[in-house]
Amino acid sequence: MDELKQHIIDYNKPVISISGLFKSFGDLHVLKGIDFTLFKGENVAVLGKSGTGKSVLIKIIVGLLKPDKGEVIVLGEHVDKLERKELDALRLRIGFSFQSSALYDSMNVYQNLAFPLIMNVKNLSKNDVDSAVEEVLEAVGLQDKANQLPSDLSGGQRKRIGIARTLILKPEIMLYDEPTSGLDPITSSEIIELINEVQQKYNTSSVIITHDLTCAKNTGNRSAILLDGKFLKVGTFEEVFESDDKQIRAFYNYNFIQ
Amino acid sequence: MAIFTNRKYLFSKGIDQYFTGVQRAYSFVSLFFKEAFKRPFHLREVINQSFEVGLKSLPLITLTGFIVGVVFTKQSRPSLEDFGATSWLPSLIGIAIVRALGPLVTALICAGKVGSSIGAELGSMKVTEQIDAMEVSAINPFKYLVVTRVLATTITIPVLSLFCSFVGLFGSYVNVRSEEASSLISFYQSAFSTISFLDIFTSVTKATVYGFTIGIVGAYKGFNAIQGTRGVGKAANQAVVLSMFLIFLEELVIVQISNWIRYF
Numbered sequence: 001m002d003e004l005k006q007h008i009i010d011y012n013k014p015v016i017s018i019s020g021l022f023k024s025f026g027d028l029h030v031l032k033g034i035d036f037t038l039f040k041g042e043n044v045a046v047l048g049k050s051g052t053g054k055s056v057l058i059k060i061i062v063g064l065l066k067p068d069k070g071e072v073i074v075l076g077e078h079v080d081k082l083e084r085k086e087l088d089a090l091r092l093r094i095g096f097s098f099q100s101s102a103l104y105d106s107m108n109v110y111q112n113l114a115f116p117l118i119m120n121v122k123n124l125s126k127n128d129v130d131s132a133v134e135e136v137l138e139a140v141g142l143q144d145k146a147n148q149l150p151s152d153l154s155g156g157q158r159k160r161i162g163i164a165r166t167l168i169l170k171p172e173i174m175l176y177d178e179p180t181s182g183l184d185p186i187t188s189s190e191i192i193e194l195i196n197e198v199q200q201k202y203n204t205s206s207v208i209i210t211h212d213l214t215c216a217k218n219t220g221n222r223s224a225i226l227l228d229g230k231f232l233k234v235g236t237f238e239e240v241f242e243s244d245d246k247q248i249r250a251f252y253n254y255n256f257i258q
Numbered sequence: 259m260a261i262f263t264n265r266k267y268l269f270s271k272g273i274d275q276y277f278t279g280v281q282r283a284y285s286f287v288s289l290f291f292k293e294a295f296k297r298p299f300h301l302r303e304v305i306n307q308s309f310e311v312g313l314k315s316l317p318l319i320t321l322t323g324f325i326v327g328v329v330f331t332k333q334s335r336p337s338l339e340d341f342g343a344t345s346w347l348p349s350l351i352g353i354a355i356v357r358a359l360g361p362l363v364t365a366l367i368c369a370g371k372v373g374s375s376i377g378a379e380l381g382s383m384k385v386t387e388q389i390d391a392m393e394v395s396a397i398n399p400f401k402y403l404v405v406t407r408v409l410a411t412t413i414t415i416p417v418l419s420l421f422c423s424f425v426g427l428f429g430s431y432v433n434v435r436s437e438e439a440s441s442l443i444s445f446y447q448s449a450f451s452t453i454s455f456l457d458i459f460t461s462v463t464k465a466t467v468y469g470f471t472i473g474i475v476g477a478y479k480g481f482n483a484i485q486g487t488r489g490v491g492k493a494a495n496q497a498v499v500l501s502m503f504l505i506f507l508e509e510l511v512i513v514q515i516s517n518w519i520r521y522f
Contacts, residue, residue: 098390119402
């Protein structure tokens with residue numbers, strides 16, 4: 001699998017470039033000078049303790065939060081300098097999978113999936129929408145759930161539908177916020193498999209926010225440890241966790257009980 | 259100016275928060291007017307929301323309007339009887355219901371029913387990141403969620419208010435009919451004989467303003483909900499309290515203006 005992943009990564013084409021990124025909320029300094037690059041076709045797992053700003057980082061990438069300082073370039077655009085229309089055009093090329101799945105609870109699965117498509121693509125026929133929904137439902141293996149409400153789905157199914165909702169717009173970049181949190185090990189490994197399938201089938205580049213080392217190891221071409229508002233170490237999973245750094249070791253030992 | 263250096267708040271936490279809140283509310287209302295006249299208009303969603311507001315409030319408004327008509331007539335009759343002026347009853351009830359009670363009763367019911375529902379729905383969407391999900395899908399949540407709901411309440415509440423007035427007058431007729439022989443048509447004719455175009459216009463204007471207030475307050479509180487599920491309850495509660503308070507203030511101002519026009 002690693003060989004296949006390496007094959008599709010283009011290290012000459014950065015899709016996300018971040019330099020000198022700072023973000024605070026009042027007196028709380030969350031990001032303190034982040035430098036980060038994501039290449040085309042690459043999956044990077046961002047690990048770190050809760051509250052270290054992992055989710056803040058991807059929310060800045062997609063323009064949900066404004067940085068205090070620093071440069072964030074996504075698919076060649078300076079995110080914080082875009083007008084609403086330009087930002088929306090960029091967002092159509094980015095998929096964001098929320099930790100809570102964030103499915104619209106007043107809509108059924110079909111409507112959840114069709115909604116971004118209908119709202120963003122003009123002159124679509126009912127057949128076009130149906131086939132797009134069918135395709136993404138098949139991609140996440142939930143073809144029989146189209147008429148169910150989000151409240152009737154399990155946690156893992158909600159995560160899958162959340163991912164399917166982003167895939168319907170065929171994004172170039174996927175941002176996963178804690179994709180395996182709150183799931184049992186078997187469902188987690190299904191989600192991990194799905195993330196890898198998405199990377200290969202849709203040729204996406206992804207940032208995977210997690211504190212699940214199994215997820216990081218199996219989905220990330222590189223891993224990055226975010227601690228105290230800065231990346232402590234970036235590299236392959238093995239490079240990062242061969243480190244003698246106390247905090248990194250503590251992280252590793254907790255996840256893989258020895 | 260040294261007094262202001264190294265201070266966390268300009269005045270105090272409460273005063274600073276109050277003015278920040280006023281500024282945020284002002285920006286919210288300004289954004290509504292900016293977005294309401296820009297494409298896309300999401301007409302289907304406006305119709306859906308109008309249907310939600312109108313149809314779901316209809317039973318309660320019918321019942322309340324009818325009871326107000328009956329009770330108000332019952333309470334007014336003895337005073338008019340003292341002056342031998344019971345024939346003025348339809349006119350009195352007509353003025354009271356069309357000018358004041360119809361719009362006010364409708365607005366207060368809708369503030370409780372519709373305002374709290376908008377506050378809770380949007381608040382719940384905010385705390386479960388559904389609004390963010392819309393934003394990252396390149397859908398303008400303000401336009402889709404706020405503008406459509408505010409337009410729906412602004413359009414629907416005047417219609418409900420007129421309906422409430424008619425039902426109130428019918429309630430009054432039922433009470434009158436139980437005491438004396440009177441036809442429905444002659445009752446409505448007498449009731450409307452003293453009502454001018456200005457009365458109807460003021461009544462519709464009031465209801466429109468109340469409708470806008472209920473929608474925008476509910477949406478503002480919901481859209482800015484924080485602190486998880488507790489925040490949702492708080493948003494719904496504040497939506498009702500604040501919109502009722504504003505409705506009474508608006509009533510006072512509009513009545514003053516309409517009286518000024520009437521006697522100018």
